[in-house]
Amino acid sequence: MKIFLIGMPGAGKSTVGRILAEKIAYNFIDLDGLVEKNSLMFTDELIEKYGINKFRELETEALQEINEENVVVSCGGGIVENRNNKTFMSGLIIYLDVDNKIIEERLKTDYQRPLLQEYTLDELYTKRFLLYQHFADINISNNKEINNTVDSIIQMLEVKK
Ligand SMILES: Nc1ncnc2c1ncn2[C@@H]1O[C@H](COP(=O)(O)OP(=O)(O)OP(=O)(O)O)[C@@H](O)[C@H]1O
Ligand SMILES: O=C(O)C1=C[C@@H](O)[C@@H](O)[C@H](O)C1
Numbered sequence: 001m002k003i004f005l006i007g008m009p010g011a012g013k014s015t016v017g018r019i020l021a022e023k024i025a026y027n028f029i030d031l032d033g034l035v036e037k038n039s040l041m042f043t044d045e046l047i048e049k050y051g052i053n054k055f056r057e058l059e060t061e062a063l064q065e066i067n068e069e070n071v072v073v074s075c076g077g078g079i080v081e082n083r084n085n086k087t088f089m090s091g092l093i094i095y096l097d098v099d100n101k102i103i104e105e106r107l108k109t110d111y112q113r114p115l116l117q118e119y120t121l122d123e124l125y126t127k128r129f130l131l132y133q134h135f136a137d138i139n140i141s142n143n144k145e146i147n148n149t150v151d152s153i154i155q156m157l158e159v160k161k
Protein backbone atom coordinates (compact mmCIF):
# COMPACT_ATOMS: atom_id res chain seq x y z
CA MET A 1 0.00 0.00 0.00
CA LYS A 2 1.08 3.57 -0.62
CA ILE A 3 0.72 5.94 2.34
CA PHE A 4 0.65 9.65 1.53
CA LEU A 5 1.20 12.32 4.18
CA ILE A 6 -0.32 15.69 3.43
CA GLY A 7 -0.64 18.89 5.44
CA MET A 8 0.50 22.43 5.91
CA PRO A 9 4.10 23.51 5.31
CA GLY A 10 5.98 22.58 8.46
CA ALA A 11 3.30 20.14 9.69
CA GLY A 12 5.97 17.45 9.98
CA LYS A 13 5.27 15.37 6.85
CA SER A 14 8.94 14.75 6.04
CA THR A 15 10.02 14.06 9.63
CA VAL A 16 7.06 11.84 10.53
CA GLY A 17 7.12 10.11 7.11
CA ARG A 18 10.75 9.10 7.40
CA ILE A 19 10.34 7.62 10.90
CA LEU A 20 7.05 5.91 10.02
CA ALA A 21 8.60 4.27 6.93
CA GLU A 22 11.51 3.00 8.97
CA LYS A 23 9.23 1.56 11.65
CA ILE A 24 6.94 -0.30 9.25
CA ALA A 25 9.78 -1.26 6.87
CA TYR A 26 8.38 0.68 3.92
CA ASN A 27 10.43 2.75 1.48
CA PHE A 28 10.33 6.48 1.97
CA ILE A 29 9.94 9.15 -0.69
CA ASP A 30 9.91 12.86 -0.02
CA LEU A 31 8.09 14.34 -2.98
CA ASP A 32 9.88 17.69 -2.70
CA GLY A 33 13.12 15.69 -2.71
CA LEU A 34 12.06 13.79 -5.84
CA VAL A 35 11.27 17.06 -7.64
CA GLU A 36 14.70 18.33 -6.60
CA LYS A 37 16.39 15.17 -7.83
CA ASN A 38 14.58 15.34 -11.17
CA SER A 39 15.24 19.04 -11.75
CA LEU A 40 18.66 19.23 -10.10
CA MET A 41 17.45 22.33 -8.26
CA PHE A 42 16.30 23.08 -4.73
CA THR A 43 12.54 23.68 -4.55
CA ASP A 44 12.97 27.29 -3.42
CA GLU A 45 15.39 28.00 -6.30
CA LEU A 46 13.01 26.32 -8.72
CA ILE A 47 10.02 28.37 -7.54
CA GLU A 48 12.03 31.59 -7.61
CA LYS A 49 13.39 30.97 -11.09
CA TYR A 50 10.45 29.33 -12.91
CA GLY A 51 7.44 30.22 -10.75
CA ILE A 52 5.01 28.23 -8.64
CA ASN A 53 3.01 26.93 -11.62
CA LYS A 54 6.05 25.26 -13.13
CA PHE A 55 6.84 23.77 -9.72
CA ARG A 56 3.29 22.38 -9.52
CA GLU A 57 3.71 20.72 -12.94
CA LEU A 58 6.94 19.05 -11.86
CA GLU A 59 5.34 18.01 -8.57
CA THR A 60 2.49 16.26 -10.42
CA GLU A 61 4.99 14.55 -12.74
CA ALA A 62 7.00 13.32 -9.76
CA LEU A 63 3.82 12.00 -8.12
CA GLN A 64 2.96 10.04 -11.25
CA GLU A 65 6.42 8.50 -11.28
CA ILE A 66 5.86 6.62 -8.02
CA ASN A 67 4.87 3.12 -8.99
CA GLU A 68 6.16 1.06 -6.10
CA GLU A 69 3.97 -0.32 -3.32
CA ASN A 70 4.85 -0.32 0.40
CA VAL A 71 6.00 3.24 0.32
CA VAL A 72 5.45 6.28 2.52
CA VAL A 73 5.28 9.45 0.46
CA SER A 74 5.65 12.80 2.21
CA CYS A 75 4.06 15.34 -0.10
CA GLY A 76 4.80 19.02 -0.49
CA GLY A 77 2.45 21.27 1.46
CA GLY A 78 0.69 22.44 -1.69
CA ILE A 79 -0.04 19.05 -3.26
CA VAL A 80 -3.78 19.70 -2.79
CA GLU A 81 -3.67 22.91 -4.82
CA ASN A 82 -4.04 20.76 -7.93
CA ARG A 83 -7.19 18.77 -7.25
CA ASN A 84 -6.34 16.35 -10.03
CA ASN A 85 -3.36 15.12 -8.00
CA LYS A 86 -5.76 12.99 -5.94
CA THR A 87 -6.16 10.77 -9.03
CA PHE A 88 -2.50 9.78 -8.70
CA MET A 89 -2.68 9.06 -4.97
CA SER A 90 -4.27 5.66 -4.68
CA GLY A 91 -3.62 4.25 -1.23
CA LEU A 92 -4.12 5.88 2.15
CA ILE A 93 -3.96 9.66 2.46
CA ILE A 94 -3.21 10.93 5.97
CA TYR A 95 -3.64 14.60 6.85
CA LEU A 96 -1.19 15.67 9.55
CA ASP A 97 -3.10 18.13 11.65
CA VAL A 98 -1.11 20.74 13.60
CA ASP A 99 -2.17 24.07 15.11
CA ASN A 100 -0.65 26.97 13.17
CA LYS A 101 0.77 28.44 16.39
CA ILE A 102 2.72 25.22 16.98
CA ILE A 103 3.99 25.15 13.37
CA GLU A 104 5.10 28.75 13.76
CA GLU A 105 7.15 27.86 16.86
CA ARG A 106 8.71 24.79 15.19
CA LEU A 107 9.68 26.69 12.05
CA LYS A 108 11.54 29.37 14.00
CA THR A 109 14.54 27.06 14.09
CA ASP A 110 14.03 25.48 10.64
CA TYR A 111 14.77 26.67 7.09
CA GLN A 112 12.54 29.36 5.54
CA ARG A 113 9.65 27.95 3.51
CA PRO A 114 9.37 29.94 0.23
CA LEU A 115 5.56 30.09 0.30
CA LEU A 116 5.63 31.46 3.85
CA GLN A 117 7.54 34.51 2.69
CA GLU A 118 4.48 35.39 0.62
CA TYR A 119 1.59 34.13 2.76
CA THR A 120 0.99 33.64 6.47
CA LEU A 121 0.16 30.16 7.75
CA ASP A 122 -3.37 31.36 8.52
CA GLU A 123 -3.83 32.59 4.94
CA LEU A 124 -2.62 29.30 3.49
CA TYR A 125 -4.80 27.32 5.89
CA THR A 126 -7.89 29.33 4.97
CA LYS A 127 -7.18 28.69 1.31
CA ARG A 128 -6.48 25.00 1.75
CA PHE A 129 -8.32 23.45 4.66
CA LEU A 130 -11.25 22.19 2.59
CA LEU A 131 -8.87 20.80 0.00
CA TYR A 132 -6.90 18.93 2.66
CA GLN A 133 -10.14 17.39 3.89
CA HIS A 134 -11.21 16.55 0.35
CA PHE A 135 -7.98 14.59 -0.16
CA ALA A 136 -7.62 12.99 3.28
CA ASP A 137 -8.88 9.55 4.29
CA ILE A 138 -7.91 10.19 7.88
CA ASN A 139 -6.65 13.02 10.12
CA ILE A 140 -3.87 12.45 12.62
CA SER A 141 -2.66 15.13 15.01
CA ASN A 142 1.05 15.99 15.08
CA ASN A 143 0.66 18.54 17.88
CA LYS A 144 2.53 16.30 20.31
CA GLU A 145 5.80 14.38 20.09
CA ILE A 146 6.86 12.84 16.81
CA ASN A 147 6.92 9.29 18.20
CA ASN A 148 3.43 9.79 19.54
CA THR A 149 2.22 10.71 16.04
CA VAL A 150 4.03 7.78 14.40
CA ASP A 151 2.56 5.36 16.96
CA SER A 152 -0.97 6.72 16.36
CA ILE A 153 -0.54 6.11 12.63
CA ILE A 154 0.75 2.57 13.22
CA GLN A 155 -2.18 1.81 15.56
CA MET A 156 -4.60 3.11 12.96
CA LEU A 157 -2.97 0.91 10.28
CA GLU A 158 -3.34 -2.15 12.58
CA VAL A 159 -7.04 -1.45 13.06
CA LYS A 160 -7.55 -1.06 9.30
CA LYS A 161 -5.88 -4.43 8.52
N1 LIG B 1 5.87 16.41 16.59
C1 LIG B 1 6.86 17.29 16.46
N2 LIG B 1 7.42 17.86 17.55
C2 LIG B 1 8.41 18.76 17.45
N3 LIG B 1 8.94 19.17 16.28
C3 LIG B 1 8.43 18.64 15.17
C4 LIG B 1 7.38 17.68 15.18
N4 LIG B 1 7.08 17.33 13.91
C5 LIG B 1 7.91 18.04 13.13
N5 LIG B 1 8.72 18.82 13.88
C6 LIG B 1 9.73 19.79 13.38
O1 LIG B 1 9.02 20.74 12.60
C7 LIG B 1 9.81 21.18 11.51
C8 LIG B 1 9.04 20.96 10.21
O2 LIG B 1 8.93 19.56 9.97
P1 LIG B 1 9.01 18.96 8.49
O3 LIG B 1 10.13 19.55 7.72
O4 LIG B 1 8.98 17.48 8.65
O5 LIG B 1 7.63 19.50 7.92
P2 LIG B 1 7.00 19.31 6.47
O6 LIG B 1 5.56 19.08 6.71
O7 LIG B 1 7.74 18.24 5.75
O8 LIG B 1 7.23 20.73 5.82
P3 LIG B 1 7.21 21.12 4.24
O9 LIG B 1 5.79 21.14 3.81
O10 LIG B 1 7.78 22.48 4.19
O11 LIG B 1 8.03 20.10 3.52
C9 LIG B 1 11.13 20.38 11.59
O12 LIG B 1 12.08 21.18 12.24
C10 LIG B 1 10.75 19.18 12.44
O13 LIG B 1 11.86 18.66 13.14
O1 LIG C 1 2.94 24.76 0.62
C1 LIG C 1 3.44 24.79 -0.52
O2 LIG C 1 2.82 25.21 -1.50
C2 LIG C 1 4.82 24.27 -0.71
C3 LIG C 1 5.40 23.53 0.28
C4 LIG C 1 6.73 22.89 0.15
O3 LIG C 1 6.69 21.58 0.70
C5 LIG C 1 7.18 22.80 -1.30
O4 LIG C 1 6.48 21.79 -1.99
C6 LIG C 1 6.98 24.11 -2.01
O5 LIG C 1 7.79 25.07 -1.37
C7 LIG C 1 5.50 24.54 -1.99
Ligand SMILES: [Mg+2]
Pocket residue numbers: 013014015030032074075076
Ligand atom coordinates in the same frame (compact mmCIF):
# COMPACT_ATOMS: atom_id res chain seq x y z
MG1 LIG D 1 8.72 18.28 3.86
